Amino acid sequence: QVQLVESGGGLVQAGGSLRLSCAASGSIFAIRAMAWYRQVPGKQRELVADITSGVITNYADAVKGRFTISRDNAKNTVYLQMNSLKPEDTAVYYCNLVTILNRNYWGQGTQVTVSS
Numbered sequence: 001q002v003q004l005v006e007s008g009g010g011l012v013q014a015g016g017s018l019r020l021s022c023a024a025s026g027s028i029f030a031i032r033a034m035a036w037y038r039q040v041p042g043k044q045r046e047l048v049a050d051i052t053s054g055v056i057t058n059y060a061d062a063v064k065g066r067f068t069i070s071r072d073n074a075k076n077t078v079y080l081q082m083n084s085l086k087p088e089d090t091a092v093y094y095c096n097l098v099t100i101l102n103r104n105y106w107g108q109g110t111q112v113t114v115s116s
Contacts, residue, residue, distance in 0.1 A: 002026040002105040004095045009110030016114070017083045022095030022107055024076040030100040034071055034078040038091035038112075045094065049080065063089075085114045 008020040020036065035050035049059045049069040057069055068081040078095065095107035 002028055002097060002099075002103075004097060004105055004107035006093070006095050006107040006110040009093060009112045011113045011115065012085055014085060014087055014114055014116050016085050017081070018085065018112060020080040020082070020093055020095075020110060020112075022078045024078075024097050024105075028076060028097075028099070031073075031076065031097060032100045032102070033098045035096040035098075036069065036078070036080045037094045037096055038089075039094065039109075040091045048093070050096075051078065082112070085112075087114045087116045090114050 002024060003026050004022055004024050006022045008018060012018055031053055033050050033052045036048040037045045038048050039045040047060055048063055049067055051057045051069045051071050066084045071078045090113050092109040093112050094109045097105045
C-alpha cells in the first residue's frame with residue numbers, strides 16, 4: 001500500500017506563487033515517475049507536469065515557463081513550484097505516482113485558488 005500526502009495548496013492572488021509538496025510512503029518498491037495533475041469541475045483531469053527517476057521533466061503547454069517540478073528521491077517527495085499564477089490555474093491538484101510495475105497511486109488532492 002502506498003500513501004501520497006499533498007500539502008501547500010491555498011488561495012493566492014494572480015501573479016503570486018505557491019509550492020505544492022507530495023510525500024509518498026508505504027510499500028514503494030521503485031518509482032518510475034511522479035506527476036501533478038489538476039482538475040476543475042466538469043472537466044477531465046489533466047497532466048500538469050511529470051518527472052522520471054532520471055529527472056526528465058515534461059510540462060503542459062499552459063504552465064511551461066511558470067511551473068517547475070522537482071523531486072527528492074531520498075524522501076520520495078515531489079514538488080511543484082508555481083509562479084506567475086493565473087485565475088485559470090484554479091483547480092484541485094493531484095499528486096500521482098507510477099511504479100516500475102506500472103501501478104498508479106493518487107493523492108487526495110489539494111485546492112489551489114487564484115483570484116483575479
